[in-house]
Amino acid sequence: MLKFDITSEYKNGFARTGIIHTPHGDIRTPAFVGAATRATVKALTMQEMRDLGSQAILANTYHLLLAPGTDLIKEAGGLAEFSSWHGPTFTDSGGFQIFSLPDVKITMNGAKFKSHINGDKFEMTPESSMQAQWAIGADIHMAFDHLAKSENHKDMEIAMRRTHDWLDRCVAEHHRLAKIHGCDMPFEGPPERGSARMSGARPWRRAERTQPEKGILSHEQYLYAVVQGGTFNDLRAESAKYCASKDVDGFGIGGVFTADGMDEMLKTVNAILPKEKPRHLLGMGQEPIDLFVGAEFGCDTFDCVGPTRMARNGSLYTNDGRINIKNAKFIHDFSPVMPECDCECCKNYTKAYLHHLFKTDEITAKVLASIHNERFVVHIVDEIRESLQNDSFENYKETFLNRYYNN
RNA sequence: GCUGGAAUCGUCUAGUGGCAAUGACAAGAGACUGUAAAUCUCUCGCCUUCGGGCUUCGUAGGUUCGAGUCCUACUUCCAGCA
Numbered sequence: 021m022l023k024f025d026i027t028s029e030y031k032n033g034f035a036r037t038g039i040i041h042t043p044h045g046d047i048r049t050p051a052f053v054g055a056a057t058r059a060t061v062k063a064l065t066m067q068e069m070r071d072l073g074s075q076a077i078l079a080n081t082y083h084l085l086l087a088p089g090t091d092l093i094k095e096a097g098g099l100a101e102f103s104s105w106h107g108p109t110f111t112d113s114g115g116f117q118i119f120s121l122p123d124v125k126i127t128m129n130g131a132k133f134k135s136h137i138n139g140d141k142f143e144m145t146p147e148s149s150m151q152a153q154w155a156i157g158a159d160i161h162m163a164f165d166h167l168a169k170s171e172n173h174k175d176m177e178i179a180m181r182r183t184h185d186w187l188d189r190c191v192a193e194h195h196r197l198a199k200i201h202g203c204d205m206p207f208e209g210p211p212e213r214g215s216a217r218m219s220g221a222r223p224w225r226r227a228e229r230t231q232p233e234k235g236i237l238s239h240e241q242y243l244y245a246v247v248q249g250g251t252f253n254d255l256r257a258e259s260a261k262y263c264a265s266k267d268v269d270g271f272g273i274g275g276v277f278t279a280d281g282m283d284e285m286l287k288t289v290n291a292i293l294p295k296e297k298p299r300h301l302l303g304m305g306q307e308p309i310d311l312f313v314g315a316e317f318g319c320d321t322f323d324c325v326g327p328t329r330m331a332r333n334g335s336l337y338t339n340d341g342r343i344n345i346k347n348a349k350f351i352h353d354f355s356p357v358m359p360e361c362d363c364e365c366c367k368n369y370t371k372a373y374l375h376h377l378f379k380t381d382e383i384t385a386k387v388l389a390s391i392h393n394e395r396f397v398v399h400i401v402d403e404i405r406e407s408l409q410n411d412s413f414e415n416y417k418e419t420f421l422n423r424y425y426n427n
Numbered sequence: 428g429c430u431g432g433a434a435u436c437g438u439c440u441a442g443u444g445g446c447a448a449u450g451a452c453a454a455g456a457g458a459c460u461g462u463a464a465a466u467c468u469c470u471c472g473c474c475u476u477c478g479g480g481c482u483u484c485g486u487a488g489g490u491u492c493g494a495g496u497c498c499u500a501c502u503u504c505c506a507g508c509a
Binding site: 110304 | 430459461464
């Protein structure tokens with residue numbers, strides 16, 4: 021079982037701070053997890069990710085299945101080793117991507133789809149997603165879920181029930197694979213400070229483990245169930261109950277697209293999910309309000325492609341709202357993107373310079389912008405964690421959001 | 428000097444008698460939430476009460492109901508020959 025220590029609980033009964041102990045190191049929560057879909061955070065090196073304070077990354081099973089193939093990642097020693105991240109890792113199941121493709125056929129077994137790269141036909145099932153994720157070897161896996169994009173209650177209910185059926189199969193397959201990998205021993209707790217596992221230099225491996233099959237990743241891997249139900253809180257409650265009853269290590273909350281109504285939904289879901297297991301809010305974090313509301317109502321980790329995608333497109337976060345660095349008004353602006361920011365971009369470069377890099381399509385433009393945006397969201401969640409611990413969350417939230425959204 | 432060719436929106440470019448006139452780039456702005464995203468959308472002669480109005484294809488004339496397109500002259504540029 022994944023070890024999760026709750027270090028403080030907030031007075032509203034939902035928010036908390038904690039530490040998730042993974043085989044590749046600890047995650048102090050709440051935490052923003054960098055989206056490294058294809059085993060890389062676009063435009064950034066893993067060293068840059070470490071330097072900007074990222075604690076963990078999330079890769080995608082669908083993308084890694086298509087390229088370079090999950091067996092190759094296993095051969096390389098797993099996601100952390102392959103990518104040189106050497107820290108805590110998550111994988112998404114592939115459900116979200118597959119159900120975003122144009123030609124998806126849902127079958128009894130799972131979902132049939134075509135590669136967006138070359139049209140190759142694939143079928144993904146709960147079992148194959150688990151197998152792929154075990155080959156990729158992230159510390160935390162997501163159950164294969166059906167994300168419906170409908171506004172219709174009946175459609176959402178059908179998708180939710182399918183997600184629940186698939187969850188049972190995911191759990192069974194996960195435990196089968198855990199046994200094969202020699203990871204069925206109880207987790208013994210966090211490593212000692214200064215150990216290889218704490219430093220993150222190498223994947224942590226247990227000393228007294230039965231010798232695994234050759235080529236099999238030997239570290240513990242954990243499974244999160246994914247709560248669905250869309251915008252319907254009765255379905256959310258049902259889904260949370262179902263997921264809570266399963267033998268999983270934590271929970272993903274999926275199918276959320278906007279902060280509107282998210283507070284009520286999270287109150288419903290997180291009141292049902294067991295407190296002692298971590299919760300990941302899937303895909304949310306492009307808007308600062310997502311992070312505040314998410315943490316306030318009991319989510320421990322977040323991932324989102326928004327910050328880096330917007331960075332590549334020239335949209336940069338500041339405490340006064342987003343700016344488009346490509347706008348002509350920045351041609352002569354020799355101040356940093358955000359003077360209060362401690363990132364490499366803001367400490368060393370001006371808006372005028374960044375504007376120039378973007379207008380001339382220099383690669384560095386995307387690098388520096390990505391460093392800044394990723395640091396911005398990582399920092400917000402770090403501050404949220406601090407403020408929850410010293411009981412200043414409400415004040416921080418109000419001050420931040422007022423300034424961000426009223427400028 | 429002679430001969431031939433060419434001049435179209437910031438740039439390059441399509442357009443041989445019936446549309447403010449093609450496409451690309453540049454420029455201006457917007458979008459982006461478990462990344463089919465180094466992507467996508469809009470604007471791009473001037474004015475507009477969004478119906479339309481006005482002025483445009485080197486310059487000046489001409490032919491024609493109608494000219495970026497045909498004719499004449501001029502200007503500039505390019506190539507070749509002197």
